[in-house]
Structures are given as C-alpha cells and as structure tokens.
Amino acid sequence: MSSKNQNDSSSEGKSGGRVRPKKHLGQHFLHDEHIARKIGDTLQFQGYSNVLEVGPGMGVLTKYLIEKEVDVVAMELDSESVTYLEAEYQHSNLQVLEADFLKTDLREIFGDEPFAITGNFPYNISTQIVFKMLEYRDQIPEFSGMFQKEVAQRICEKEGSKTYGILSVLTQAFYEAEYLFTVSPGVFNPPPKVDSGVLRLLRKKDYSLPVSDAFFFKVVKTAFQQRRKTLRNSLKSFNLSPKIKEDAIFGKRPEQLSVAQFIALTQKLADDAISTHD
Template identity: 45%
Template structure:
C-alpha cells in the first residue's frame, strides 16, 4: 500500500533507521507506561513502540491516508489511533504520560504550547524539531536564540539537547537541519504571581527584545517600580527566575 507526501501538513518522513533507534532509545530509557506519538506518518518509530507490550500506546494522526496506511501495515495499531490534529486533540490519557514525535515543522511551537497546557500530566517529551527551534527551546539567557519559547518551556521543564539530524535522514529531505530534544519536568518550578502574568510579561518583554526592558514593559508595571536596576537589562539577559519574580510587582 502506497502513500503520498503532503507538503501542506509539513510532512518529511524519517527513513534513517539509526536515527529512529536513537529516538526510541531516548524514550525507552524513561520507562514510559503510557506514550502518545504525534504524527506517526508512515510508522518509522511507531513500529518499535508497537512491539513494547508494557506500554499503553496511542498515536495522533490527522492525515486520512496515513491512518489507512498504518492500519493496513500494522494491524496491531487498531484502536490506538486518534484521527485528529494534535492541536485539536483532547488529553489522550487520564494518568501521566510521555510524548514523542517527529513534529511537523509548521506547527512545532504550537505543539509545545499544547504540551505546556498538559504539563501536569506530561512526564517527558522526546521531540524532533527544526534545529533552530530545538536550539531556541534549549537556549540559556544571554544567547540570541533565547526567547519566549525558551522561557515558557524552561519554567516547567528541564531541556536537554540530544543530537542533530541531517537533512538526508528524511524523505523528502527538508531544507533545514533538525534537532532532537528531551523535556523532563523541572526539579523546581519558579514561584510566580500567576501563569497568566508570567506569559504576559515574557511575551511583552520579548516583543521588543532590542530595547531596554523598561521601555518594553512600561505599561504593565507601576511607574515607581520601573526605576529598579533590572529594567536596565534587555529581555534576553533575564533568567526564567527573574521573569517569575517580576510577576509579583505587575499591575
């Protein structure tokens, strides 16, 4: 049974078995009980997880054709497929679970925000992203790549950059390199006034990242507090903890 590649869905299928195995190993070393794969495509890594009888496995796939292909090629997948976009899917398990995927590049940031919505139940994420996005998620303060997604993810997850993936590991080869990262719940989550204030501050600060913080966030702090030294910095110089602490002073 054949399938076609759909550019509109950002499809690039992994064909390098050694890369597949490295991703699978990174998942299995966490001993997941429940696992959801985002965008299984033609089953490059799915086939490995279907062999693991101890894992309660589900896969979320939007493309009708891939659903038919997977059901035909891997009969054991029956009942494990969720036929939806991951962005529209309901939480797949009632208990804690792990997420894995060769994430479609066109929605990879949105996938991470969805994971953040489910953070109370997500034990671990092993994901392949466009390299630039993977580096951004893992980036530390003072780095040009450090931005909104770095801060929002790192407030709740410890990020480990695992390895690069060459374009030729895919069919068709994308125009960019890829990177695989692992997220695990942060050992300590910084105290913040509220998640809403934290998100608002981070997004407002980085929307004018070249300016001094004082100029970018003027509207959300009392005027007398803006003389504080920290506002002489630019957004990329603040740690996750700095942003969290500042939320207590917001209007």
C-alpha cells in the same frame, strides 16, 4: 517545509501500500531506522504508561515505541497515513487516531492520567505543539521529538543568546531542556532544506511557580515582543510605579534575564500592582 521532490516521492510498506508525503501537512518521512530507534529511546518511561506520538506518518518511530511496555496512541491528521498504519501495525498496545493534535482535547484520550509526547513533528506547527504541551504540563512528565534544528536549539537556549526567547523561557520554567543530536536532511523522504534536531524535556520535580502562571506567561510574552528595548520600556503597559522603575532589572533587555530572573520579575510586577492599588 517544502521540497522539489515532493510530487514524485512516495514510500511503500510491507503490505504494498504507498503513502505520498503531502507538502501542505509538512510531511517528511524519516527512513533511517537507527535514528528512529534513537528517538524512541529518548524517553525514560518512568512514572507513566501512556505515550502520544504526534504525526507518525508511516510508523518508522511507532514500531520502536510499541516495543516498550507502554500504551501508544499514534495521532495522525493524514487519512492515507492512518489507513497505512492500521494495516501495517496491528498491536494490542497501539491505538491509531485520525485527529488534529492542535484541536484535540487530550483529556478525552488520557483522562487525568500522565502521558509523554514524542514524534517527528511537522515543522510548520512545531512551536504550536510545544505551547499546547505546556497547557497539559500537569500530565506530561516527559516530552521528546524532532524539530527544525534552529527551533530545537531555541527551546534549549540559555539567556544571553539572540535566539533565546519566549519559547525558551516558558518551556524551561517547567522543564529541564536538553538538545540531544542533529539529523541531516538526507534521511527524510522528501529531504527538507534544513537540518533537524532532537531534544528531550524532563519536567522539573517542583515545577509550580511562586507566581501566577498566567501572569508569568503574559510578562514573558510582552517583554519579548520588543526584545531590543529595556524592560522599563517594553513593560510600560503594566503601569509601572516610579519606585519599581528604579530597580536595576528594568534596565536590562529580556534576553539578558534567566528563567529564575523572569520569575522574580513577575513577582516584582505583581507586588507593584498590589501596592499601587493600596
């Protein structure tokens, strides 16, 4: 994310401190209180008492999270923002951590306890945030936040769309995904060049797959690496037997398959591999 105004943009808090948004960190500070409150209200706070906010910046969302009866961990990579947050928001249910979300073992923070994740996510790492969240899906019943609009839409997209892909399938295998609302560039400092979108993911009551999770991930990623080809061609590396190639599903392209069909496809491939080696 970038902006021509980045070099002369800064924000000031009650204490007089100033935090300058940094382009290399993808920082765009939300300054619309109404939208911040709406994002804070996207979580249902049921079945858990911990919330991890990724990239709090100057705390416009943080202030609404700490109003809830939950413990908030605000994880921020920018040391200037950390100093600001510690000065501005001194609350007993808030812990400010200077850390890189993508490099942090979240179990060192929460142990085995469940927690939600939310935030106004830096666009340059937003898809990586979702993939990491999926690694901790056993502990994360709920996830919400703001992405670049097209990324948020892609996560929530259904089969049959050109934007439906790896992120859509892997997320929706475990979570119910809902696109909530669109946010215009003008409510950020500096304003990004694109619209933003807020979504919510609610973990399914039964989110265990009837197949190997790792194998499912591999099948989905391999299929979409050559999304224009039929599955018969894109999944050649799985050494398909002549018999399984006759199945009608292999005549489809990956974007035509629902999440349930991808799970069924994974089962077919697993069974085929077993029978081939028998």
